[in-house]
Amino acid sequence: MIPRASHHISRRYISKNALKVLYRLKDAGHLAYLVGGGVRDLLLGREPKDFDVATDAHPGEIKKLFKNCRLIGRRFRLAHVYFHDEIIEVATFRSLASDVHEQEETPEPAAASETSAPPHSDRKRPRPPRLLKTEEGMILRDNVFGTPEEDALRRDFTVNALFYNIADFSVIDYVAGMDDLKAGLIRTIGEPVQRFIEDPVRMVRAVRFAAMLGFDLEERTMQALIEQRERVALASPARLYEEVLKLFLLGEAEKVYHLLRKTGLFGVLFPSLGEWFETESEGYPNVWIGKALEWIDGCVQAGRQIQPHVLLAFMFGRFVESKTSDLVAVGMHPHAAIDLVLSEFFREQSARVLIPKKTALLVRDMLRDQTRFAKTSGRAPLVFSSRPGFADAYAYFRFVREITGDNQDLSAWWAEFLRHRHDAASGESIGRQPEALHHRQRRKRRRKRRRPPAAQTDPVL
Ligand code: ATP
Ligand code: MG
Numbered sequence: 001m002i003p004r005a006s007h008h009i010s011r012r013y014i015s016k017n018a019l020k021v022l023y024r025l026k027d028a029g030h031l032a033y034l035v036g037g038g039v040r041d042l043l044l045g046r047e048p049k050d051f052d053v054a055t056d057a058h059p060g061e062i063k064k065l066f067k068n069c070r071l072i073g074r075r076f077r078l079a080h081v082y083f084h085d086e087i088i089e090v091a092t093f094r095s096l097a098s099d100v101h102e103q104e105e106t107p108e109p110a111a112a113s114e115t116s117a118p119p120h121s122d123r124k125r126p127r128p129p130r131l132l133k134t135e136e137g138m139i140l141r142d143n144v145f146g147t148p149e150e151d152a153l154r155r156d157f158t159v160n161a162l163f164y165n166i167a168d169f170s171v172i173d174y175v176a177g178m179d180d181l182k183a184g185l186i187r188t189i190g191e192p193v194q195r196f197i198e199d200p201v202r203m204v205r206a207v208r209f210a211a212m213l214g215f216d217l218e219e220r221t222m223q224a225l226i227e228q229r230e231r232v233a234l235a236s237p238a239r240l241y242e243e244v245l246k247l248f249l250l251g252e253a254e255k256v257y258h259l260l261r262k263t264g265l266f267g268v269l270f271p272s273l274g275e276w277f278e279t280e281s282e283g284y285p286n287v288w289i290g291k292a293l294e295w296i297d298g299c300v301q302a303g304r305q306i307q308p309h310v311l312l313a314f315m316f317g318r319f320v321e322s323k324t325s326d327l328v329a330v331g332m333h334p335h336a337a338i339d340l341v342l343s344e345f346f347r348e349q350s351a352r353v354l355i356p357k358k359t360a361l362l363v364r365d366m367l368r369d370q371t372r373f374a375k376t377s378g379r380a381p382l383v384f385s386s387r388p389g390f391a392d393a394y395a396y397f398r399f400v401r402e403i404t405g406d407n408q409d410l411s412a413w414w415a416e417f418l419r420h421r422h423d424a425a426s427g428e429s430i431g432r433q434p435e436a437l438h439h440r441q442r443r444k445r446r447r448k449r450r451r452p453p454a455a456q457t458d459p460v461l
Contacts, residue, residue: 002178004169009042011169017083018051021066021090022166028065030057031093031148033163039171040159043181044213053090054151054163062090095146096154137197138234149174156195156202157209158187184215192224200231203265204243211247211255217263225263232268237354244269244353248311251300253293269353272345276319288318291403309362310392312355317396320345320367334371338364362389369393370400376413385421394418 011019018034025032033054041048055062059071062079069081069090078091146154148163152174155161159181163172171178175189186209188195188202196203203225210217217225232240247256260266267274277289292314299306320341327337346360355363370393372384384390394414401411 002171002173007043007171008045009039009164009169009171013042013047014038015051015086015088017081017086018053018088019166021053021081021088024065025053025055025057025062025090026166028057028061030055030061032166033148033172034166035091035151035163036155036160039162039164040177040181042164043162043171043178046213050086051088053088054093054148055090056093056148057090058092058145062092092145093148093151094154095144095150137194138199148172153189155189156199156205158189159185159209159213159215161189180218184213185218186210186213186215186221187218188221188224192221193228196224196228197231200228200233200235201239201243203229203232203263204240204247204269207256207259207263207265208243208247208250211252211259212250214255217259222263225265229264229268232265233352237350237352240269240353241355245308245311248293248296248315249300249306251297253296253300254290257289257293270349271352272348273316273319276322288403289315292317292399295399307362307392309359309366310395312359313363313366313392313396314399316345316363317367317400335368338368342367362392365389366393366396370397373397373410373414376410376417381414381417382421385418 014034018038022032022034034051035054036052038048038051057065059077059079062081063069063071066079066081068083069079071077071079076091078089081088081090152161152163152172155175157180158175158177160177161173161175162177162181164170165172180187186206188206206217206221206225209215247253247260250256257266260269261277267278296306296311296314320338323341323345324334324337327340328334332340342360342364346355349355366389369384369387369389372380372393375381375384385394397414398411401407
């Protein structure tokens, strides 16, 4: 236990809502700790992204204490306490429960009476297990409550398992997390191989925390990660998608990429892209992705929000273009070629990292739109630049010109055209033609929107 005087956490930097939750739990006689990334970040002098709370109150008890509370999660049941600008996650202390087996779970109470039971009900069916593991030990569900120490031991990394106790403002460290925080190390709690088998997503998280905090992976943790990396393919593709977004949008994507390559995780997450990087010569695609991620990092660090499809288009764009140009060379239409390459790529990719359909379509539009930059005559540039996806497509177009140095004239033309449009819109210098066209187009669009739905005017449709 590290007393208040020996650490730097001050309540001033904890959100008011988190403090409210902690105090209410404490006042109701429960243990109430701030846990996880919030404590880690406060100790490092970083601004926490969110505040998580752990307590010995059970989910039902938490719900009774907070009106603005919902219980969520099946794999991991916890309470969300809602405030108008923040959600505080409150979890009951979990046990490692490594010796609890599915068969030991208490069966659901039998139906009230034999006669009233419906003929097909299976009264012997056990209640869904609170801890569920595959034969190999991968955790599928984890709802066995435990002591604070057990709760610390079941967390992923030592630096993520520190508790801040609201009762006396001390930090409780069951896992020597403070030492690793000082040494700048990401170390699994317990045996790294076993912890990665239990939950392979922890391998991806290890990379994220190392890149985010500028820490090293502790030697045995790194070794186990390299050894067990293929198991990431066993994790849920939807969960991996969320992790991949967090990985590449934290503002340190270049570091993340190098660590993923170094550990071999990149090829597991993105098989065909990884393979392509291996086969290309002179390190060229690596230069490309390095620059693309540098661009992404620049935006994130400048506080600009990057949409997932923009990230994916920057990451995968060169790969898609290279495959597409092979098809175009044998006579396929560029759009058809992009569609074919992308649908195959997304289908294969989604077995590992599930890219939502909506996002995939936006990536497709962004890459398809690149051919429209060649059309600089007539109304085409005006129509194109008024479309909602134009800004994303243009960012990518400019980025490609900068990296390749190709088509500089075209790039200059668009820069000039858009400057002209911008000036016209702000009324500074009116370039007649673009202004006139712009208004004509906007009028037309508005008329379209006012028209009643087709089904009402034309019952035949
Ligand atoms: P971030 O700053 O990204 O929010 P975090 O450390 O708070 O980082 P969360 O995903 O918010 O990460 O999880 C909160 C805490 O829950 C972690 O710090 C860790 O203690 C625990 N945790 C999360 N995921 C796992 C996991 N897969 N296995 C074990 N413990 C986990
Ligand atoms: Mg967190």
